[in-house]
Amino acid sequence: MQDYQTQKPTVLEILNTHQAMPGNLLPILHGIQDTLGYIPPAAVVDIAKSLNLSQAEVHGVISFYHYFRETPPGEHTIRICRAESCQAMNGKALETHVKQQLGIDFHETTADGIFSLEPVYCLGNCACSPSITIDDEVMGRVTTEKFDRLLATYKGAK
Amino acid sequence: MTRVFISRDSTALSLGAEQVAKALEQQASSKGLSAEIVRNGSRGLFWLEPLVEVETSQGRVSYGPVQVEDVAPLLDAGLLDGKQHPLYLGNIEEIAYFKNQNRLTFARVGLTDPVNIDEYLAHDGYRGLKNALALQATEIVKQVTDSGLRGRGGAAFPTGIKWNTVLNAPADQKYIVCNADEGDSGTFSDRMIMEGDPFVLIEGMTIAGLAVGATQGYIYLRVEYPHAKIALNQAIEAAYKNGYLGENIQNSGKTFHLEVRSGAGAYICGEETSLLESLEGKRGLVRFKPPLPAIVGLFGKPTIVNNVISLASIPVILDKGGEYYKNYGMGRSRGTLPLQLAGNIKHPGLFEVAFGMTLRELLYDYGGGSASGRPIRAVQVGGPLGAYLHEGQFDTPLDYEAFAAISAVLGHGGIVVHDDTVNMADMARYAMEFCVEESCGKCTPCRIGSTRGVEVIDRIVEGVQKDKNTVLLRDLCDTMTYGSLCAMGGMTPFPVLSALNHFPEDFGLQSAKA
Ligand SMILES: Cc1cc2nc3c(=O)[nH]c(=O)nc-3n(C[C@H](O)[C@H](O)[C@H](O)COP(=O)(O)O)c2cc1C
Ligand code: SF4
Ligand code: FES
Numbered sequence: 115m116q117d118y119q120t121q122k123p124t125v126l127e128i129l130n131t132h133q134a135m136p137g138n139l140l141p142i143l144h145g146i147q148d149t150l151g152y153i154p155p156a157a158v159v160d161i162a163k164s165l166n167l168s169q170a171e172v173h174g175v176i177s178f179y180h181y182f183r184e185t186p187p188g189e190h191t192i193r194i195c196r197a198e199s200c201q202a203m204n205g206k207a208l209e210t211h212v213k214q215q216l217g218i219d220f221h222e223t224t225a226d227g228i229f230s231l232e233p234v235y236c237l238g239n240c241a242c243s244p245s246i247t248i249d250d251e252v253m254g255r256v257t258t259e260k261f262d263r264l265l266a267t268y269k270g271a272k
Numbered sequence: 273m274t275r276v277f278i279s280r281d282s283t284a285l286s287l288g289a290e291q292v293a294k295a296l297e298q299q300a301s302s303k304g305l306s307a308e309i310v311r312n313g314s315r316g317l318f319w320l321e322p323l324v325e326v327e328t329s330q331g332r333v334s335y336g337p338v339q340v341e342d343v344a345p346l347l348d349a350g351l352l353d354g355k356q357h358p359l360y361l362g363n364i365e366e367i368a369y370f371k372n373q374n375r376l377t378f379a380r381v382g383l384t385d386p387v388n389i390d391e392y393l394a395h396d397g398y399r400g401l402k403n404a405l406a407l408q409a410t411e412i413v414k415q416v417t418d419s420g421l422r423g424r425g426g427a428a429f430p431t432g433i434k435w436n437t438v439l440n441a442p443a444d445q446k447y448i449v450c451n452a453d454e455g456d457s458g459t460f461s462d463r464m465i466m467e468g469d470p471f472v473l474i475e476g477m478t479i480a481g482l483a484v485g486a487t488q489g490y491i492y493l494r495v496e497y498p499h500a501k502i503a504l505n506q507a508i509e510a511a512y513k514n515g516y517l518g519e520n521i522q523n524s525g526k527t528f529h530l531e532v533r534s535g536a537g538a539y540i541c542g543e544e545t546s547l548l549e550s551l552e553g554k555r556g557l558v559r560f561k562p563p564l565p566a567i568v569g570l571f572g573k574p575t576i577v578n579n580v581i582s583l584a585s586i587p588v589i590l591d592k593g594g595e596y597y598k599n600y601g602m603g604r605s606r607g608t609l610p611l612q613l614a615g616n617i618k619h620p621g622l623f624e625v626a627f628g629m630t631l632r633e634l635l636y637d638y639g640g641g642s643a644s645g646r647p648i649r650a651v652q653v654g655g656p657l658g659a660y661l662h663e664g665q666f667d668t669p670l671d672y673e674a675f676a677a678i679s680a681v682l683g684h685g686g687i688v689v690h691d692d693t694v695n696m697a698d699m700a701r702y703a704m705e706f707c708v709e710e711s712c713g714k715c716t717p718c719r720i721g722s723t724r725g726v727e728v729i730d731r732i733v734e735g736v737q738k739d740k741n742t743v744l745l746r747d748l749c750d751t752m753t754y755g756s757l758c759a760m761g762g763m764t765p766f767p768v769l770s771a772l773n774h775f776p777e778d779f780g781l782q783s784a785k786a
Binding site (some may be wrong): 180 | 455497538616622
């Protein structure tokens with residue numbers, strides 16, 4: 115894991131630019147995660163100090179939201195939709211296949227550090243279920259074969 | 273220069289629209305053909321996406337679904353002149369699925385470049401705002417009340433009454449908050465508006481600001497919608513540049529500022545008070561009501577919280593009048609509802625129609641039956657908290673009261689279709705599990721009850737004291753219905769009990785009536 119001292123300037127800068135914004139905690143957390151890929155636990159001290167909150171309060175917010183993470187993700191994050199419409203189109207079989215192919219469960223990262231896997235509840239792509247995203251790209255009507263092809267491209271592109 | 277339209281809508285992109293657009297651009301230019309590619313929203317006929325529409329002398333002509341490998345043969349066949357080809361569809365607006373809709377809110381989606389303000393203005397955009405600027409606040413609210421519009425986000429509360437409450441609440445600052453959390457499975461109409469015609473939402477929010485005297489608006493957008501965020505921010509920037517947002521809007525002396533805020537993957541933040549907590553930078557815990565957000569809302573100030581579709585329906589109401597909008601619909605359900613057909617359905621997509629059509633017409637006449645070709649067995653309407661309907665209920669008209677009468681909800685108009693391979697005990701279990709995952713944790717019936725619910729369903733399915741556990745499950749649902757603070761815990765029994773009542777055989781129980 116990276117040393118927080120090298121990340122600290124980024125965190126302070128994000129805190130600085132959001133100082134005057136009302137209700138700024140979520141935008142700050144997004145800013146940090148967008149830049150560093152996750153929210154380093156050590157950043158909580160700085161965030162709490164800057165916003166005049168307790169560390170427990172900041173941590174409480176981070177842990178409430180599924181999207182925020184406190185550990186570094188793999189190079190690519192794969193999200194699989196688990197909601198009803200995707201289930202109606204074999205989403206569960208796809209989920210099993212993906213876990214098997216990657217050799218990991220939800221909230222884990224492959225040993226080579228390339229892929230992280232996260233569950234998601236609806237991507238608004240239900241008209242073409244089952245759906246997944248790889249980073250910010252949405253993909254629809256994902257069969258197991260289509261998934262294998264995608265995985266190969268991402269591995270190749272690395 | 274021939275204009276060619278290829279959608280930038282997420283679902284079109286999820287099927288390869290970006291690659292098709294790139295291929296078309298490259299191949300046209302290498303053949304020396306002049307084509308201008310416009311990235312529009314989607315017409316909502318998703319089985320035809322990626323759809324390519326070409327502006328020709330005979331009008332707009334479309335082709336679909338187009339894959340990258342189709343691009344070369346299409347260009348050779350004379351795509352840019354609207355010539356024949358096996359993928360030729362003619363004018364998309366003449367296809368029954370499209371033609372028989374009542375497109376009021378979605379009038380421009382798929383037709384125009386969503387972030388081009390000149391195109392918005394050329395297609396009747398900002399006419400509602402222009403009218404609103406000439407009216408007193410009370411008169412704007414009256415138009416909305418007269419339209420009969422009820423909130424499209426779930427609870428179907430009359431929008432005019434909500435606005436009137438905020439209008440009459442004295443305060444130095446008021447807010448307009450757009451609920452763009454769209455967390456229900458099977459729903460994507462909010463996303464399609466934001467990606468396909470973001471100005472209509474911006475215009476609706478600006479009118480709301482004028483109506484109640486609010487100068488600041490927030491769009492609380494779920495983080496799962498990155499493309500919507502891009503389109504919204506592009507449109508907001510254009511609106512500021514052209515004097516439709518900011519200080520002194522169109523020289524009226526009025527002010528309205530607008531900002532997009534991202535959620536962080538919590539279903540409960542779609543509940544309006546939880547959303548406000550989140551916007552304030554807190555955990556999304558549901559607030560006790562009263563006080564209503566209309567009185568004590570964001571940062572303690574009077575706040576309108578409305579769904580995307582509710583707000584996007586405002587411009588046409590202010591343009592054509594409340595009466596015009598009211599003339600669509602049936603009973604107390606006025607206007608149109610953008611229905612979203614998803615799951616196991618042959619022709620999935622968005623279908624905006626006046627209230628009153630039956631589910632059966634929609635599923636079979638337009639939806640074309642299941643995608644798998646197997647019989648449709650269960651349909652969930654209204655998201656994860658909505659009831660499962662069985663075949664015998666498909667003739668129910670799509671109307672708030674008619675649905676309430678069969679213990680179901682229309683909610684956000686999402687329709688998820690399952691064929692006969694579905695196991696309804698699994699779906700009931702999933703509904704409970706979803707509540708475990710997404711409960712805000714404030715009250716016991718929801719937080720603990722749902723965990724127990726999963727266990728009880730497991731025992732029934734395993735055959736452990738079946739009858740006793742079925743009674744226990746009903747009891748538990750009762751406690752959740754009456755003991756929960758919000759509809760998360762309060763409505764989870766809808767999918768669970770409807771599955772149990774209509775499909776008992778899947779729980780290993782004796783089949784009741786058909
Ligand atoms: C658990 C829960 C989730 C909700 N999710 C949404 C949502 O994603 N989008 C939405 O507009 N309304 C949602 N609602 C309804 C809102 O609380 C609220 O009724 C709505 O935003 C009001 O706007 P409207 O009057 O325009 O419908 C949800 C309600 C509950 C109880
Ligand atoms: S019902 Fe559930 S989600 Fe709603 S307030 Fe109670 S614990 Fe929170
Ligand atoms: S249910 Fe999977 S994308 Fe909506």
